[in-house]
Amino acid sequence: MWQEAKVIARIDWNHQLFTLKLSANIAPFIAGQFIKLSQHIDGKRIVRAYSLVNAPSDDYLEVLAVSVEEGQLSPNLQALQVGDSIDISTKASGFMTLDELPQQGRDLWLFATGTAVGPFISMMRTEQPWQRFEHLVLVYGVRLAADLAYYQELLALKAQYGDQLKLVLSVTREQFDGAMNCRIPTGMAAGEIEDKAGLTISPESSQVMICGHPEMIKTLSAQLNERGLVKNLRRAPGQITVEKYW
Ligand SMILES: Cc1cc2nc3c(=O)[nH]c(=O)nc-3n(C[C@H](O)[C@H](O)[C@H](O)COP(=O)(O)OP(=O)(O)OC[C@H]3O[C@@H](n4cnc5c(N)ncnc54)[C@H](O)[C@@H]3O)c2cc1C
Ligand SMILES: NC(=O)c1ccc[n+]([C@@H]2O[C@H](COP(=O)([O-])OP(=O)(O)OC[C@H]3O[C@@H](n4cnc5c(N)ncnc54)[C@H](OP(=O)(O)O)[C@@H]3O)[C@@H](O)[C@H]2O)c1
Structure with missing residues (x-):
């Protein structure tokens, strides 16, 4: 169940947002899946899930x-330095993957708050979404511009894929050039997200993945339900696939 992962690199995006690159031999995974990291804290095993950000073909793992x-595990993760070790699950799991989407829809809409951009970065680092969808729209919501992890990589993807990629940023606690200054559901209700993307969400044209803050997922899902989109289930294909982080 557990093996040791070694920290081989870290990126500090700001004083509390960070990336760890890990060396570990887990079973092959699919972009969008998560692993579990664990430590014994005060004699108790604490286990938490983390989406993988690296592409499945990379020879390292990234979270x-x-x-x-007041969190139990995340402050300890932040304290890890290169050379330190942490317990990791031997295989990844999760169903928020492109393989789980039905073969319908021209555009892929990816909605994330905060760290939940990670699994979408992993997907965008593979060929699969670019080959399958006419457009990818990443709607990425953070409190402050300094919380926009992977921003430079997103700009590079935009330069590489041009009009195929639409970046819609939501920065809620300050003004940021080109970004919305409201939460994702507010931007959806006002039509601002679709305006910025230059595309309309519909059951016929869209597949939607939503990840991160549970309240954002709940509100946005209800908005999409009103527009005729329904949850994607294996037994009943739909358009909405979600992963709550807590
Ligand atoms: C499927 C899945 C994938 C996840 N992937 C990631 C990931 O890639 N990166 C990541 O940082 N976390 C991720 N999480 C959350 C992660 O598992 C932990 O809950 C988080 O790191 C906090 O752990 P903790 O023990 O410090 O605090 P906890 O006791 O677990 O959480 C305390 C509170 O912190 C808040 N919180 C938890 N996670 C976040 C978050 N990511 N952003 C903002 N607020 C949060 C919530 O209010 C939560 O109730 C994921 C969770 C799930 C279920
Ligand atoms: N002390 C600090 O300076 C500081 C700073 C940042 C993070 N943190 C820590 O990090 C954690 C939060 O991380 P985070 O900022 O990445 O995630 P977050 O709190 O989930 O915020 C990410 C984005 O989601 C939005 N959001 C929050 N609630 C929502 C809702 N109900 N519906 C729709 N959107 C919603 C936020 O908007 P709003 O801005 O409107 O909430 C923000 O734009 C906190 O638990 C805290 O421990 C601390």
Whole structure:
């Protein structure tokens, strides 16, 4: 169940948002899946899930995390230095993957708050979404511009894929050039997200993945339900696939 992963590199995006690159031999995974990291804290095994950010073909693992005040594991993860070790699950799991989407829809909409951009970065690092969808729209919501992890990589992807990639940023606690200054559901209700993307969400044209803050997922899913989109289930294909982070 557990093996040791070694920290081989880290990126500090700001004083509490960080990326760890890990060396570990886990079973092959699919972009969008998560692993579990674990430590014994005060004699108890604490286990938490983290989405993989690296492409499945990379020879290292990568996770993006935020240190949550009063959290049990995340402050310890932030304290890990290169050379330190952490327990990791031997295989990844999760169903928020492109393989789980039905073969319908022209555009792929990816909605994330905070660290939940990670699994979408992993997908965008593979060929699969670019070959399958006419457009990818990444809607990425953070509090402050300094919380926009992987921003430079996103700009590079935009330069590489041009009009195929639409980047819609939501920065809620300050003004940021080109970004919305409201939460994702507010931007959806106002039509601002679709305006910025230059595309309309519909059951016929769209597949939607939503990841991160549970309240954002709940509100946005209800908005999409009103527009005729329904949850994607194996037994009943739909358009909405979600992963809640807590
Ligand atoms: C499937 C899945 C994938 C996940 N992937 C990631 C990931 O890639 N990166 C990551 O940082 N976390 C991720 N999480 C959350 C992660 O498992 C931990 O909950 C988080 O790191 C906090 O752990 P903790 O023990 O410090 O605090 P916890 O006791 O687990 O959480 C305390 C509180 O912190 C808040 N919180 C938890 N996670 C986050 C977060 N990511 N961003 C903002 N607030 C949060 C919530 O209010 C939560 O109730 C994922 C969770 C799930 C279920
Ligand atoms: N002390 C600090 O300076 C500081 C700073 C950042 C993070 N943190 C820590 O990091 C954690 C939060 O991480 P985070 O900022 O990455 O994640 P977050 O709190 O989930 O915020 C990410 C984005 O989601 C939005 N959001 C929050 N609630 C929502 C809702 N109900 N519906 C729709 N959107 C919603 C936020 O908007 P709003 O801005 O409107 O909430 C923000 O734009 C906290 O638990 C805290 O421990 C601390």
